[in-house]
Every structure is written in structure tokens, then in C-alpha cells.
Amino acid sequence: xxxxxxxxxxxxxxxxxxxxxxxxxxxxxxxxxxxxxxxxxxxxxxxxxxxxxxxxxxxxxxxxxxxxxxxxxxxxxxxxxxxxxxxxxxxxxxxxxxxxxxxxxxxxxxxxxxxxxxxxxxxxxxxxxxxxxxxxxxxxxxxxxxxxxxxxxxxxxxxxxxxxxxxxxxxxxxxxxxxxxxxxxxxxxxxxxxxxxxxxxxxxxxxxxxxxxxxxxxxxxxxxxxxxxxxxxxxxxxxxxxxxxxxxx
Amino acid sequence: xxxxxxxxxxxxxxxxxxxxxxxxxxxxxxxxxxxxxxxxxxxxxxxxxxxxxxxxxxxxxxxxxxxxxxxxxxxxxxxxxxxxxxxxxxxxxxxxxxxxxxxxxxxxxxxxxxxxxxxxxxxxxxxxxxxxxxxxxxxxxxxxxxxxxxxxxxxxxxxxxxxxxxxxxxxxxxxxxxxxxxxxxxxxxxxxxxxxxxxxxxxxxxxxxxxxxxxxxxxxxxxxxxxxxxxxxxxxxxxxxxxxxxxxxxxxxxxxxxxxxxxxxx
Numbered sequence: 001x002x003x004x005x006x007x008x009x010x011x012x013x014x015x016x017x018x019x020x021x022x023x024x025x026x027x028x029x030x031x032x033x034x035x036x037x038x039x040x041x042x043x044x045x046x047x048x049x050x051x052x053x054x055x056x057x058x059x060x061x062x063x064x065x066x067x068x069x070x071x072x073x074x075x076x077x078x079x080x081x082x083x084x085x086x087x088x089x090x091x092x093x094x095x096x097x098x099x100x101x102x103x104x105x106x107x108x109x110x111x112x113x114x115x116x117x118x119x120x121x122x123x124x125x126x127x128x129x130x131x132x133x134x135x136x137x138x139x140x141x142x143x144x145x146x147x148x149x150x151x152x153x154x155x156x157x158x159x160x161x162x163x164x165x166x167x168x169x170x171x172x173x174x175x176x177x178x179x180x181x182x183x184x185x186x187x188x189x190x191x192x193x194x195x196x197x198x199x200x201x202x203x204x205x206x207x208x209x210x211x212x213x214x215x216x217x218x219x220x221x222x223x224x225x226x227x228x229x230x231x232x233x234x235x236x237x238x239x240x241x242x243x244x245x246x247x248x249x
Numbered sequence: 250x251x252x253x254x255x256x257x258x259x260x261x262x263x264x265x266x267x268x269x270x271x272x273x274x275x276x277x278x279x280x281x282x283x284x285x286x287x288x289x290x291x292x293x294x295x296x297x298x299x300x301x302x303x304x305x306x307x308x309x310x311x312x313x314x315x316x317x318x319x320x321x322x323x324x325x326x327x328x329x330x331x332x333x334x335x336x337x338x339x340x341x342x343x344x345x346x347x348x349x350x351x352x353x354x355x356x357x358x359x360x361x362x363x364x365x366x367x368x369x370x371x372x373x374x375x376x377x378x379x380x381x382x383x384x385x386x387x388x389x390x391x392x393x394x395x396x397x398x399x400x401x402x403x404x405x406x407x408x409x410x411x412x413x414x415x416x417x418x419x420x421x422x423x424x425x426x427x428x429x430x431x432x433x434x435x436x437x438x439x440x441x442x443x444x445x446x447x448x449x450x451x452x453x454x455x456x457x458x459x460x461x462x463x464x465x466x467x468x469x470x471x472x473x474x475x476x477x478x479x480x481x482x483x484x485x486x487x488x489x490x491x492x493x494x495x496x497x498x499x500x501x502x503x504x505x506x507x508x509x510x511x512x513x514x515x
Contacts, residue, residue: 016259077356103261117267161265163357165365170349172266205273206266209280212350213437215361229443236440242276 004029007093012107024049035082036061059108069155073108079162081222099162112158118174122198124181126191138189151184153223160217172206176217176227183230199241208235282342286431289331294428298462301469308485312398319394340376371427378420398486405473405481421466429459
């Protein structure tokens with residue numbers, strides 16, 4: 001059997017100021033190949049399709065099972081996780097680009113720290129730190145656990161933000177992931193203590209109001225998180241919170 | 250031994266700024282935009298299309314409807330507070346919203362994304378159309394508040410131009426689309442339909458409402474350009490008779506009581 005080959009076109013950029021260039025690669029087909037494993041092979045033998053030596057490709061990746069959230073990139077134009085992008089399911093040549101809305105570090109590596117700043121801005125945590133043992137927390141009923149579990153699946157990959165037409169430098173929109181985390185922590189019996197703070201935070205500039213409900217986030221989320229449901233629910237909570245604040249003010 | 254080159258220090262582009270938690274006023278302005286689209290603008294749209302539907306009954310009925318609307322108390326204040334100013338705000342802020350969004354339909358040609366884009370284009374068509382429509386039909390030409398019975402002829406003259414007719418039909422489609430998807434968006438974004446199934450069901454209801462409004466709107470346009478009321482009179486004021494109607498005269502002559510007295514007796 002003749003060896004099949006796989007063609008790649010990868011967008012390279014040596015540093016944030018360098019011009020972007022496309023490089024082509026051709027690899028031998030192997031069963032169960034994915035985009036990350038292909039780039040590992042390129043790193044082992046960094047030669048372009050036309051035989052020119054080049055540098056290994058820089059990219060983030062860790063777990064290889066779509067759970068760490070590192071390897072988000074645009075594959076054939078769409079933001080997704082590279083580890084779960086199986087070569088056999090992709091149209092060739094496979095075009096690989098970095099995420100489009102985040103500051104580029106090098107090649108396919110981008111700085112996604114804005115998500116963590118957003119999570120901090122909405123206090124997306126359960127406050128249990130203290131100087132003494134607070135004892136066991138309140139009980140979470142199984143029904144509530146069922147509702148929260150899908151939201152807790154977020155891997156912070158930022159795909160939902162990259163595909164969002166409203167997530168850009170003009171709006172500074174917070175993005176769907178953070179809003180879903182607000183729902184998760186507002187549902188938590190101990191996390192609830194920051195509920196009002198979180199809702200008020202989301203009414204700030206770049207907050208939940210910037211959502212245009214294009215629904216790309218929920219269509220693209222690799223973890224199938226019900227992002228639009230969360231946006232709808234939290235929108236209502238924010239509106240009610242702002243109305244209460246106005247009337248009590 | 251070669252000395253190591255000091256590695257260059259690069260600064261990253263700033264990227265999308267993080268949430269300005271609790272700061273600023275866009276929440277209020279954006280929610281106002283959203284609310285005004287449904288009430289009063291959406292409510293007015295339904296009123297307008299219902300009123301237009303009277304055109305199917307002819308110039309006199311249409312004139313009577315225009316007369317009724319212009320006889321509402323404080324009508325000029327109502328008009329500015331509930332129609333012109335909200336429309337102006339909704340339109341201008343809507344364009345501002347559009348300019349701040351970056352469409353990516355090319356990469357993500359999905360239904361929600363299509364609707365997102367369509368909402369912006371139909372909105373633009375609506376602004377341009379409503380601008381000329383208000384100017385030409387409300388402020389220029391025959392003053393309808395003073396001459397309500399001239400309304401039918403005024404619209405008929407406008408639609409006699411085939412280009413204008415095309416503009417009205419395109420705008421009718423765009424506006425019905427914009428309104429029906431707009432109320433769907435309103436329900437989704439105000440947390441009225443937080444579930445996928447609820448949004449799907451409400452989507453069908455919105456589509457049905459949009460279609461009904463569109464059919465009504467197109468039917469009213471037909472009333473002006475169709476064969477039924479060709480060459481409508483410039484003034485369709487119904488003649489008021491000071492004489493007893495022939496029916497009553499006939500009733501008296503045959504010894505029968507007029508119908509009103511019959512009704513009173515029963």
C-alpha cells in the first residue's frame with residue numbers, strides 16, 4: 001500500500017512584531033493522527049514541504065485529551081482544540097492559524113490571560129480561605145449538582161471568545177466563558193456570598209449587555225457547555241440586580 | 250566561545266481589554282436600546298400595520314383611521330415621545346452597536362450568526378427607509394394631521410413610482426424580519442427564554458407573528474396599487490347628509506318603526 005501523506009499549511013510568526021508567513025508541511029499519514037501529534041512530528045524533523053529547514057512550531061498543549069484547554073487554535077478557519085482535531089476528519093491541506101483575538105506570542109501561541117483577568121473581575125471562586133477551619137459547607141442537592149456539572153466543565157480554552165463577533169477591542173466584551181462561570185458560582189451555596197458583586201461586575205462596560213446572541217459560542221464550545229442558556233439566565237439576574245440597586249439606592 | 254546574544258524583549262499587543270467590572274454606562278444604554286425596540290417601537294409598528302390594513306376598505310375608511318389617530322389627546326407629544334425620539338435613539342445606537350461588532354460569518358456561517366448579521370442589515374434598511382418615509386409622508390406634502398382624508402391619495406401617489414413601490418416592499422420585509430427576530434432576541438437576552446426548547450418554541454411564534462405582519466403589510470400596499478381604488482380622490486372626506494335617509498322615510502311610509510326604535514323596544 002502506497003503511503004498516504006497529509007498536507008499542512010501553518011501560519012508562522014517569529015515574534016509579536018515579525019510579519020506572518022505561511023509554511024507548508026507534508027507528513028506521512030498515520031492512524032489516529034491529530035493536529036498536535038502532527039506538530040510534534042514536525043518538531044522532530046522541522047523541514048517544510050519544499051525541503052527547506054525551519055524551526056519547530058511554537059504552540060501551547062498539554063493533556064492531549066481536550067481537558068486542559070491549552071491547544072486552542074484555528075484549524076481550517078475554525079477555533080477548536082488541536083488535540084481532538086483528528087486528521088482523518090479534516091479537509092486538506094489543513095490550515096492552522098493562531099486564535100485571532102488574543103495577543104500573539106509566537107507562531108500558534110497566544111496570550112489568553114484576559115480570561116483570567118475577567119474571572120478575577122467577577123470573583124469566580126468559592127471563598128473558603130480563612131484562619132480557622134470553617135467546617136463542612138452546606139449540602140448541594142443532586143439536582144443542583146446536575147445543573148452545575150456542565151458549567152464546571154469549562155477548560156478556559158477561549159474558543160467561545162475567539163468566535164464571538166462581539167468579543168473585540170472596541171467592546172472589550174467579557175465573553176461567554178466568564179458569564180457561565182458566574183452562573184456556576186452563583187449557584188453554589190457558599191459561592192453565592194458574592195452573587196450580587198458578580199452581577200454588578202457583569203453590568204460594567206464590556207459586560208453581559210454586549211452579547212449579540214450570535215450563538216457562535218455555544219456552537220463551538222468543545223465541552224458543549226450551555227453557554228447561551230447561562231447568558232440568558234445571568235442577563236435576567238443582572239437586570240433584576242440593577243433594578244433592585246436603582247430602587248434601593 | 251561566542252557570547253550569548255541578549256534575547257530581544259518583545260511587548261505583546263494589548264488585545265481585548267478585560268471587563269471593567271461595575272464601571273460605565275453601556276449597560277443602561279444597551280438595555281434601553283433593547284427595550285425601546287419592543288416598547289414603544291414594536292408596539293407602534295403593530296399599530297401602524299393594523300391602521301394600514303384599513304386601506305383595504307378604501308380611501309374613506311383609511312382617512313377615518315388617520316383622522317382617529319390624529320384626534321388622540323396630546324397627539325403631537327405622543328408622536329414625539331413614543332415614536333420619533335425612541336426611533337431616533339434605537340436607530341443611532343443600533344448603528345453604534347453594529348460598528349462595534351466584528352462579523353465573522355465567513356468563518357462561522359451558522360444560523361445564529363446569520364441572524365446576528367441579518368439583524369444589522371435589516372436595521373440599516375429600516376433606518377434609511379423610515380427616515381425618508383417620515384420625511385416625505387409626515388412632514389412634506391399634504392399635511393395629514395390637518396387633512397386626514399388626503400392620506401390614501403398621498404400614499405397612492407408615492408407608490409405610483411415603481412422604484413418607490415420596490416423600496417416599500419423591501420422595507421416591509423426587512424422591518425417585519427427585524428421586529429420578529431428582535432422580540433426573539435429580547436426574550437433571550439432578558440432571560441425570558443433561558444432554555445433551548447423555549448427559545449425554539451418562541452422562535453416559531455416570532456416567525457408566525459412576523460409572517461402575519463408581513464402579509465398584512467403587503468396586502469395594505471396592494472390596496473394602494475391594486476385595481477380596487479385606482480385614482481383615489483385627493484380628499485376622501487365622506488359626504489355628510491343633513492336629510493333623513495331614504496330607509497327611514499320608507500319605514501315611516503309603510504307604518505313600520507325605524508330600526509333604532511325596534512331595537513329599543515326589545
